[in-house]
Amino acid sequence: SAQPAAPPAALAGRSGASSDLPALSSVIPAPVEVTQFAGTTFRLGPATIIRTQPGSPESRAVGERFARELRPATGYKLPVVPVSPRFVPTIALLLGADDARLGDEGYRMSVGAASITVRANKPAGLYAGTRTLLQLLPKEIDSPTPVRRVWRIAGGSIVDYPRYAYRGAFLDEARHFHTPDEIKAYVDEISRFKVNYLHLHLSDDQGWRIQIDSWPKLTTVSGGAGTGVDGEGPGFLTKDQYREIVAYAAARYVTIVPEIDMPGHVNAAQVAYPELTCDGVAPPPRTDTEVGYSSLCIGSETTYRFVEDVIRELAAMTPGLYLHVGGDEAHATPEADYIAFEQRVLPLVAKYGKTAYGWNEITKAPAASAAVAQYWNTDTTNPTVAAAVTRGTKVVMSPANQAYLDMKYDPSTPLGLSWAGYIEVRTAYDWEPATRLAGVGESAILGVEAPLWSETLRSLDDIEFMAFPRLAGIAELGWSPASTHDWASFSARLGAYGPRWTLRDVNFYPSPQITWA
Numbered sequence: 001s002a003q004p005a006a007p008p009a010a011l012a013g014r015s016g017a018s019s020d021l022p023a024l025s026s027v028i029p030a031p032v033e034v035t036q037f038a039g040t041t042f043r044l045g046p047a048t049i050i051r052t053q054p055g056s057p058e059s060r061a062v063g064e065r066f067a068r069e070l071r072p073a074t075g076y077k078l079p080v081v082p083v084s085p086r087f088v089p090t091i092a093l094l095l096g097a098d099d100a101r102l103g104d105e106g107y108r109m110s111v112g113a114a115s116i117t118v119r120a121n122k123p124a125g126l127y128a129g130t131r132t133l134l135q136l137l138p139k140e141i142d143s144p145t146p147v148r149r150v151w152r153i154a155g156g157s158i159v160d161y162p163r164y165a166y167r168g169a170f171l172d173e174a175r176h177f178h179t180p181d182e183i184k185a186y187v188d189e190i191s192r193f194k195v196n197y198l199h200l201h202l203s204d205d206q207g208w209r210i211q212i213d214s215w216p217k218l219t220t221v222s223g224g225a226g227t228g229v230d231g232e233g234p235g236f237l238t239k240d241q242y243r244e245i246v247a248y249a250a251a252r253y254v255t256i257v258p259e260i261d262m263p264g265h266v267n268a269a270q271v272a273y274p275e276l277t278c279d280g281v282a283p284p285p286r287t288d289t290e291v292g293y294s295s296l297c298i299g300s301e302t303t304y305r306f307v308e309d310v311i312r313e314l315a316a317m318t319p320g321l322y323l324h325v326g327g328d329e330a331h332a333t334p335e336a337d338y339i340a341f342e343q344r345v346l347p348l349v350a351k352y353g354k355t356a357y358g359w360n361e362i363t364k365a366p367a368a369s370a371a372v373a374q375y376w377n378t379d380t381t382n383p384t385v386a387a388a389v390t391r392g393t394k395v396v397m398s399p400a401n402q403a404y405l406d407m408k409y410d411p412s413t414p415l416g417l418s419w420a421g422y423i424e425v426r427t428a429y430d431w432e433p434a435t436r437l438a439g440v441g442e443s444a445i446l447g448v449e450a451p452l453w454s455e456t457l458r459s460l461d462d463i464e465f466m467a468f469p470r471l472a473g474i475a476e477l478g479w480s481p482a483s484t485h486d487w488a489s490f491s492a493r494l495g496a497y498g499p500r501w502t503l504r505d506v507n508f509y510p511s512p513q514i515t516w517a
């Protein structure tokens with residue numbers, strides 16, 4: 001009998017699952033339906049094989065990746081095969097779930113004594129199922145070196161699919177550049193929580209971080225030495241590096257969303273190309289953290305030639321549907337100019353086959369009805385956004401006082417900002433996307449995203465310290481049904497998860513709100 005995920009304590013009592021053998025309901029984000037079979041376990045052993053859908057290279061790739069993740073700790077061979085002999089313990093990853101509820105990303109799974117079967121409509125669902133299985137194995141599965149122990153998974157079944165299509169993470173590459181390897185490491189970690197979009201903020205006042213062939217000085221001048229906050233965040237992605245990140249993320253069912261911020265946040269572009277200012281004079285490079293002082297020249301055709309070139313080149317190297325054109329904090333752009341600019345630029349994104357995406361200020365422009373708006377303010381009302389929703393705008397919820405991973409946890413946090421308040425783990429988790437903003441209900445919401453601005457963040461350790469554990473909370477808001485939302489359950493599951501980050505050498509913040517295992 002299927003039932004909603006219960007808090008782990010309740011299930012542990014019913015099934016006898018110990019902390020060594022994670023309960024099926026201990027997964028983050030909480031699955032839709034969990035049924036645990038008392039007394040049944042699957043044992044992953046040296047003879048176990050992974051079977052994938054015949055004729056589906058994507059399924060095979062999911063199986064190969066999963067096997068590569070299981071081999072270091074177990075030391076087992078775990079061959080990936082299209083059919084399996086009988087009587088061999090098998091983890092089967094198969095298409096043809098024949099269940100519309102699962103959509104493109106859902107899966108159902110049954111764990112029996114002899115085999116585990118994961119079924120999905122699409123390979124993305126199989127990948128999601130393997131993320132769940134990783135959490136159902138004992139935590140030592142995340143050890144990079146062999147651990148001698150018995151590897152069991154609790155018996156039972158799961159039906160699981162996302163609440164929202166868009167579950168996003170975000171990295172600011174402009175204030176401090178983060179290398180391709182750092183971005184890839186972040187992709188690995190976010191995808192464990194079934195986050196399926198990574199938004200990269202590729203330009204701002206302090207630097208320009210993506211190669212654009214038709215405007216080469218953007219990176220030769222504004223991507224190099226001395227750029228970034230305090231002049232200490234230099235670097236940029238070549239097109240090849242960007243494409244490699246896109247492919248790496250795609251293999252983990254994460255879609256890259258590139259952002260070029262405009263018409264504000266453009267000082268670095270204007271340093272490289274003074275013709276992007278109204279007076280034609282290059283401004284000085286800026287390495288401070290002020291916002292709202294720069295603007296493209298709205299009445300100049302050079303501006304639109306620049307914008308179209310950038311959008312065209314970015315769209316050509318981006319397979320994902322969304323292209324983010326910023327639009328925030330354009331305090332140096334008069335309102336009428338701002339609207340005129342967005343009326344031209346939002347349709348340009350569509351001209352190159354992408355859906356325009358921007359910060360919530362874009363809803364001032366009628367053309368935003370065909371776009372996605374990212375709500376980043378802290379208020380519970382925003383009549384402009386609410387009106388846009390009645391005209392068709394979809395919204396990604398990133399309220400800064402709950403979803404911003406660059407806010408300090410408390411006054412003692414050594415990194416981060418505090419303009420939107422302090423955000424402890426419970427604050428990041430305990431909100432409801434569909435009632436957070438007046439007039440923006442469930443049907444208007446595409447999903448949630450957790451921005452991580454990098455004014456104060458340099459290393460991967462810094463990124464991890466601010467993102468984890470809070471990102472796990474935002475990921476659960478995006479994936480799990482509202483009916484499973486429960487702080488006691490989430491905090492218990494998070495506490496049990498901590499050692500996995502430790503084993504993977506992820507520098508998470510050991511929040512005092514959580515009882516860590």
Ligand code: TNX
Nearest residue numbers: 291328329359376406417453
């Ligand atoms: C506001 S949020 C900004 C960014 C800053 C961030 C710092 C938003 C759309 N704009 O320029 O980096 O605050 O938290």
